[in-house]
Amino acid sequence: MHASLFVGSHLRRDLAILLTLALALAGLLVPHLLNRGLIFIVGMVWINAVFGLSFNLLFGTSGVLSFGQAMFYAAGAYAAAVFTQQLGWPLLPSLLIAAVTGGVLAMCIGFVALRRSEGVYFSILTLAFAELVHLLVANTSFLGKNDGLSALPRPRLSVGAWELDLSQGDMFYYCIVVVSVVLIALLRWVTGSGFGRALQAIRQDPERAEFLGIPVQRYRWMVFTLAGATTAAAGSLVAPWAQIVTPELAHWSNSTNPILYTLLGGSAYFWGPVLGAVTLSAVFYATRTLVGLSDLVTGMLLLLVVLALPGGMLGVLSRWTRRDSPRNETQEPKP
Numbered sequence: 001m002h003a004s005l006f007v008g009s010h011l012r013r014d015l016a017i018l019l020t021l022a023l024a025l026a027g028l029l030v031p032h033l034l035n036r037g038l039i040f041i042v043g044m045v046w047i048n049a050v051f052g053l054s055f056n057l058l059f060g061t062s063g064v065l066s067f068g069q070a071m072f073y074a075a076g077a078y079a080a081a082v083f084t085q086q087l088g089w090p091l092l093p094s095l096l097i098a099a100v101t102g103g104v105l106a107m108c109i110g111f112v113a114l115r116r117s118e119g120v121y122f123s124i125l126t127l128a129f130a131e132l133v134h135l136l137v138a139n140t141s142f143l144g145k146n147d148g149l150s151a152l153p154r155p156r157l158s159v160g161a162w163e164l165d166l167s168q169g170d171m172f173y174y175c176i177v178v179v180s181v182v183l184i185a186l187l188r189w190v191t192g193s194g195f196g197r198a199l200q201a202i203r204q205d206p207e208r209a210e211f212l213g214i215p216v217q218r219y220r221w222m223v224f225t226l227a228g229a230t231t232a233a234a235g236s237l238v239a240p241w242a243q244i245v246t247p248e249l250a251h252w253s254n255s256t257n258p259i260l261y262t263l264l265g266g267s268a269y270f271w272g273p274v275l276g277a278v279t280l281s282a283v284f285y286a287t288r289t290l291v292g293l294s295d296l297v298t299g300m301l302l303l304l305v306v307l308a309l310p311g312g313m314l315g316v317l318s319r320w321t322r323r324d325s326p327r328n329e330t331q332e333p334k335p
Helices: 002-032 036-062 070-086 091-116 120-138 171-192 194-204 206-211 216-242 252-265 272-286 294-308 312-324
Strands: 156-159 162-165
Touching (some): 002 036, 002 171, 036 252, 070 216, 091 156, 091 216, 171 194
Antiparallel strands (some): 156 162
8 A cells, every 4th residue: 555655656746747848848839839929928827827826835735825915926026127127137136036025025924914813814914915015016116106117128147158138039938938837846846745745734634733743833934935935936027028017916906816726727736726827818818809808707707616616627627537437436345
C-alpha cells in the first residue's frame, strides 16, 4: 500500500511537470498562430492564471478566503510601472521589487487581519484594506491619481553584459510565458510540499492541526504573504504589457476575478483556476460586442457555478470519470 502511494505521488508529480511544459510549449506557439489582438488576450490569460492560482493557494489549500487580492495585484503593477518608467530599471529587478512590495504589504495586512479576525470577518477586513489601498492610489499625485500611469515602456532584460530589448516584436509575450511558468511551478511545488500538506490539514480542521503541533496562525500568515507576493509578481507583468496602470486594478471588483476563476475551474484542483481563467476569458471575448453586459455575464456565470457546478468544471469532469470507471461498477459479493 505504501509503495502504491509512493508511485501515485510520483505519477501525479510527473503529470504536473508534463502539463506545465505542455502549457509552456503551447504558449510559445501562440504568436505564430494568432493575430496581435488575440496575442494580447492570451498574454492576459497567462497573467490571470497566476492571479487565480495565487488566490487558490489561500482558499483551496489553506481555507483562507480573501476579498482583497486586487490590492496586491495593483501594488505589483504600480511598483513595476514606477521602477521601469520613472527610474529606468530593467525587467528582472523591477519584477523582484514588485513581488517584495506585494509580499511586504500582505505581511503587514495579514499580521493585523489574521490576529484580529477569521472566517467571514477576515474576508470583509481584507475587502476594507483593499478599498483603502484603492483610495490611496487614486489620490496620490506620484501615481497619477485617477488617471494612473500611461505610456509605459517595455523594459529591458539585462543579465550581466547581455541585454535584450523586450519592446521588439513578441519578445515581451515570451517573457510573460516564461515568468508565468516559473510562478506556476513555484505554486505547484509549494502546494505539494510539506508546508502545503500542513496548510491542507489546517483547512480541514484547524483545531486538530493545532493539537498536532502545526502553528496555524503563523502558517496562515506565511501563506497570505506568499500569495500576496506571487499576486504582485503577476500584476507587475500587466504594467508593461498593457502599458497603462490605473486605480481600477485595486478596485474591489478586480478581487472577484480570481474568485470566479477558482470557482469556475474547481477550487479543489490545482489547475482549476487556470481552466477558469481560460474559460472566462473566452466568454468575455465571445461577448465583447455586448456593450454593458459584462457584469451580467459575470453574475450569471457565478450563479451557474454555485447552483449547477458546485465543484467547478474539473469537479464535474472528475465525477464523470469516476462514474465511468470500471472500478466503480457494482461487483458481485465475494463468497
